[in-house]
Amino acid sequence: MQIHPCGPLRGSITVPGDKSISHRAVMLGALASGTTHITGFLMGEDCLSTIDCFRKMGVDIEVTDGEVVVEGVGLHGLCAPEEALYTGNSGTTTRLLCGILAGQPFTVTVNGDASIQKRPMGRIIKPLREMGASIEGKNDNFCPLTLYPSELHGIEYRLPVASAQLKSAILLAGLYAEGQTTVVEPTPSRDHTERMFRALGVEVETEGNVITLDPPEDLHAVDIAVPGDISSAAFFLVAGSIVPGSELTIRNVGVNPTRTGILDVLRDMGADITETNFRDEAEPVCDLTVRYSKLRGVEIGGAIIPRLIDELPVLAVAAAYAEGETVIRDAQELKVKESNRIAAMVTELARAGVDVEETEDGMVIRGGRQPRGISFQTYKDHRIAMSLAVLGLAAHGDSRIADHEVVAISYPDFFRTLESLGG
Numbered sequence: 001m002q003i004h005p006c007g008p009l010r011g012s013i014t015v016p017g018d019k020s021i022s023h024r025a026v027m028l029g030a031l032a033s034g035t036t037h038i039t040g041f042l043m044g045e046d047c048l049s050t051i052d053c054f055r056k057m058g059v060d061i062e063v064t065d066g067e068v069v070v071e072g073v074g075l076h077g078l079c080a081p082e083e084a085l086y087t088g089n090s091g092t093t094t095r096l097l098c099g100i101l102a103g104q105p106f107t108v109t110v111n112g113d114a115s116i117q118k119r120p121m122g123r124i125i126k127p128l129r130e131m132g133a134s135i136e137g138k139n140d141n142f143c144p145l146t147l148y149p150s151e152l153h154g155i156e157y158r159l160p161v162a163s164a165q166l167k168s169a170i171l172l173a174g175l176y177a178e179g180q181t182t183v184v185e186p187t188p189s190r191d192h193t194e195r196m197f198r199a200l201g202v203e204v205e206t207e208g209n210v211i212t213l214d215p216p217e218d219l220h221a222v223d224i225a226v227p228g229d230i231s232s233a234a235f236f237l238v239a240g241s242i243v244p245g246s247e248l249t250i251r252n253v254g255v256n257p258t259r260t261g262i263l264d265v266l267r268d269m270g271a272d273i274t275e276t277n278f279r280d281e282a283e284p285v286c287d288l289t290v291r292y293s294k295l296r297g298v299e300i301g302g303a304i305i306p307r308l309i310d311e312l313p314v315l316a317v318a319a320a321y322a323e324g325e326t327v328i329r330d331a332q333e334l335k336v337k338e339s340n341r342i343a344a345m346v347t348e349l350a351r352a353g354v355d356v357e358e359t360e361d362g363m364v365i366r367g368g369r370q371p372r373g374i375s376f377q378t379y380k381d382h383r384i385a386m387s388l389a390v391l392g393l394a395a396h397g398d399s400r401i402a403d404h405e406v407v408a409i410s411y412p413d414f415f416r417t418l419e420s421l422g423g
């Protein structure tokens, strides 16, 4: 894929459905009693992996143009799959699924692609075992994971990392546990699981950083409208901020406060972003308009990190165009995503002539000098590919994105949408 430096980006777009909410809609829809109609579902490869896993456990899921229809089998209705469940590139599928599988009366193996096999699973193995689960993984930390039937009981667990995937795996296992399950987060992470549980009639209480779940009799199916993914909107928020003369609107974006760190940081950098048409539904939603403006360097660290963890690669691109120094710290978790996102961004930014330095838990970027367009590596990571494409829009000279089709993990139409804006 060739990226040419472009003139102003203008127009109005929507982005695909939120990935985190799409996964959860299928999972909880499958466990509910009744039929769930999901609109706005993200037809990306990760969410299709989730659908595939539940179909293999006997759940009838119909995918049509406008919606996904899940025929819930009830909390205790999943069947033993005939083969191992394959989760592809999806960490959310792998970790949340294991929470559910820990409570099933059958043996099942979960595995994913080469990237998934390198991602740490010890973080879910440990609490699930404490709950009574019988779970084995390669070197006690990696896929393939095998879960055997066992009786679960509630625990109180202090998360060692602010991870919504880990929190959700424990809460999902809590559906099958005897007694209450309590999770204590170091700092709040995305709360889509808790919100959806409440919508389906599960008692979940959040008090500060403490979340407590009472195991329900059953889950009542409700229809779910998935808002646009702010993590996908992020690429256009940065693109609009760095390409002179741009003005673009992204409609129907989910702005759950546990996800809006990107808006706080970009505004801190001097970005011009306005929110209109705000609706507070099960998840808050609005339209975002961004206009080009000069950016300046900022410090990004502490409690905001979980609120923008997936947007850090594209924020590093914004920092490359910003005047002055940007410091990203407390972001060690980036090393265990689909790729090592610190190493990937530092390497590619440096190759493009950006003054960037890797640190133990992030990076330092001294921006303001126009990067060069080059042939970029993506490390087979969808968010790295899209971030570098955005970098190329305002670079000096053309860029190339190797294996650009990796964007299909979360945003199959990314390049077409970019073109529709003049990119």
Ligand code: S3P
Pocket: 019, 020, 021, 092, 162, 163, 164, 165, 166, 168, 189, 190, 309, 310, 333
């Ligand atoms: C997700 C949580 C985050 C995020 C991932 C999706 C989720 O991961 O990076 O893309 O849907 O719960 P961690 O919880 O591991 O930080």
